[in-house]
Amino acid sequence: MEKIKLKVLFMNIIGLLLLILFSMIHLSCSAQEKEIEPNVAGSFYPSDEKELKEMIEGFLEKAKDIKREGRPIALISPHAGYIYSGGVAGYGYSAIKGFDYKNIIIIGPSHKVAFKGASVYVKGVFKTPLGPVKVNEALASKIIYEPSNIKFIPEVFEKEHSIEVQLPFLQSVLKDFTIVPIVIGSMDAKTFDRLASNIFSIVDERTLIIASSDLSHYHEYDVARSMDSNVIDAIERLSIHDLENLYSSRKGELCGYLPVLVTIEVSRMLGANVGRLYKYENSGDVIGLKDKVVGYASMGLYKIPFTNDDKNTLLSIAKSAIREFVINKKRIDIDVKNPVLKSDGAVFVTIKKDGLLRGCIGHVRPVMPLYQSVISNAISACSSDPRFEPVKSEELNDISIEISILSPLKKVRDINEIEVGRHGLVIRKGFYSGLLLPQVATEYGWDREKFLKQVSLKAGLYEDAWKDSDIYIFTADIIK
Structure with missing residues (x-):
């Protein structure tokens, strides 16, 4: 009888040790940082490191004489293929070149997955041909608030390009930075307010916010320029009210409408009071086809003290x-x-x-x-x-x-x-x-x-x- 008890005890100990070992292996695997492979390298931008570097350097060189007006709180930057919008994006990234930003919050729209709320990528590494970019886990986790539909939904990022296309530019103008990637689906006022408040709470003087957005889509050239002019004017005035009216009346378009609104709201909370247009073009200006064009603007949001x-x-x-x-x-x-x-x-x-x-x-x-x-x-x-x-x-x-x-x-x-x-x-x-x-x-x-x-x-x-x-x-x- 005593031998049976010892045998049962021995088996229980072995089972417990195996369970602990399995748990340790599981925790070790789950703790490993997930590497997000690029979705659009080779289509939106070159997959070859040397070719990509040369392309971005060319964009930045053309924008080198941009008028600097201080340190931007935020950027509005396009996210189309580089042959279309890279030249415009270069102006915004030229404006931040040389500043010591360390934490970059990138807010983009969801193009592939329909969902309610916002998805924040909390841990991992985003890869580009220029190397890896680390997610700032400590900051990202502070934005999460599931009761307001602000959570981590991995599949949202699997084929999304609105975050990715900003990264090679950032890698070309900044050093030793981390990112907080946020993709927005549909959003009610409760989620909007909470997301803006949570982002505001993690921002310091070395943080930059980027709203990833193109402007009007597939209108005739002159119509597109008129619509885009309305949107640019509203952003220059940081007017959420006018952007909402333009968007609802279809007199203005942004595929990153909600990311831009959130960025303006947080920037206002940080003291921003004016927007500056660095560069505007549409695809008709780039490739010459003007029957159905897409608009691109590069803009900065600034705090200009009252004189x-x-x-x-x-x-x-x-x-x-x-x-x-x-x-x-x-x-x-x-x-x-x-x-x-x-x-x-x-x-x-x-x-x-x-x-x-x-x-x-x-x-x-x-x-x-x-x-x-x-x-x-x-x-x-x-x-x-x-x-x-x-x-x-x-x-x-x-x-x-x-x-x-x-x-x-x-x-x-x-x-x-x-x-x-x-x-x-x-x-x-x-x-x-x-x-x-x-x-x-x-x-x-x-x-x-x-x-x-x-x-x-x-x-x-x-x-x-x-x-x-x-x-x-x-x-x-x-x-x-």
């Missing part, structure tokens, strides 16, 4: 808008050339008299060019704030004006994120919402909890409503 002249111009516009409306009940009509002031902006205009509030109205989101938003909200603040009577002509010499240019909203997950004096607050609960600008808490000497209670009351809620409401923070450039 004193910019600030004075906006204040002058606000004052003129108020004076003209109060005296003549007319809206001023002006033409602004400055691209920083033409970019879409979310603006609040505050009017004070003898240091006391006399009117304050604005837009939480950028829905029109900055200077037009100043005009609209200056007029509304002096005439339509329901808390006050309209400003009278005899008051015009006694009022002061303050302009607050808002950053994109960021949802608060922990109230300790709120920095009094730096952040403004937005609260939303059901049909109720309220906003307080950053300077309000400072002016009244509120702490964080008092600030939260006051924004709750501003929304028409009870003072502790913030505890079970959606809270958002934003920063503001304040001009006065």
Whole structure:
């Protein structure tokens, strides 16, 4: 009997050891980095290393005299075959050559697999004829959030080219970088907001975002140029609102529509306020056939600080808008050339008299060019704030004006994120919402909890409503 027990014990030990050994082998295999072979080498671009290097060097040489305007936060870059769009792409990559970017977030559309949400490649190596490019596992894993359909779906990348075609250019202009590849399928507002927020959370000063997208597809040459001009203008103004309207009305096209929107949103969160066109062509310009062409643009998104002249111009516009409306009940009509002031902006205009509030109205989101938003909200603040009577002509010499240019909203997950004096607050609960600008808490000497209670009351809620409401923070450039 004792021998049988020992035999059973021995067999159990052997079985356990085999199970442990099998698990170790399995873990070792699964921990190995998967190598993603190139999908379109030999078709979209040369599969021979020397030939590919020479081709890209030729593109970069033609773009070497590009005007540099600082360090881009993001690029919009085409992803067609290099004989069609490589020359255009070269301008964008020439603009980042020499900068010390180390983490590249590449966002492309899915051409082969239909799915909901976004797929983030979390671990592995993407290979090109110029060598391997490593995925930054630590950063990629921080973007994943499965409740919002942001996950890793391997098959999405198996035949996708929108990420791959950017890599040889990156390998030609940067050194020692890693990538975070993201492919987008269809997307609702919840996924969009979460993806933008998660990308924003991992970006530092050595991160570059690339939206991989071509423009219009298979229209006659002049029609394509007109459509593409509309899209380029909207991107230059970082206008998500106008891009949405162009796309839904079919007056503009981008195959990477959602990647471009996400890139603009994150860039705005990082302070970008203007887009620059480096180069535009369509396939008709390249090969001469103009009956059905595809458009390509290379663009950069930048943060251009407001100069004193910019600030004075906006204040002058606000004052003129108020004076003209109060005296003549007319809206001023002006033409602004400055691209920083033409970019879409979310603006609040505050009017004070003898240091006391006399009117304050604005837009939480950028829905029109900055200077037009100043005009609209200056007029509304002096005439339509329901808390006050309209400003009278005899008051015009006694009022002061303050302009607050808002950053994109960021949802608060922990109230300790709120920095009094730096952040403004937005609260939303059901049909109720309220906003307080950053300077309000400072002016009244509120702490964080008092600030939260006051924004709750501003929304028409009870003072502790913030505890079970959606809270958002934003920063503001304040001009006065």
